[in-house]
Amino acid sequence: MPYLAHAVATAAAETDEEARSIEWPTVILILGILFVVFLLIVSVTSAVHENRKLKVDAGREEALRQLVDRYEQLAAKTMDAQQRIATDIAEVRARTAAVEQILRSVE
Secondary structure (H helix, E strand, C coil): CHHHHHHHHHHHHHHHHHHHCCCHHHHHHHHHHHHHHHHHHHHHHHHHHHHHHHHHHHHHHHHHHHHHHHHHHHHHHHHHHHHHHHHHHHHHHHHHHHHHHHHHHHC
């Protein structure tokens, strides 16, 4: 009987040891799965970063477009003001010439 108890205990110990040890194919499978998960996390992170970068660039382009539009409006207003001033100066010169002519004729 003691032999049977010893055999059962030895078999149970070997079964526990085999259950606790992981075989190489299982280790390789687990490492492969972890590697794939790591690659997925890296790719998702990269995609999110690229998306944010595109949004920031689009915002900058929109701000630049608005600045160019404001510049074009200001340039158009400035051109109109310069043309009005040039017309006014030409009119003042014509009046000044007329006044000088009247003054000469009075003398």
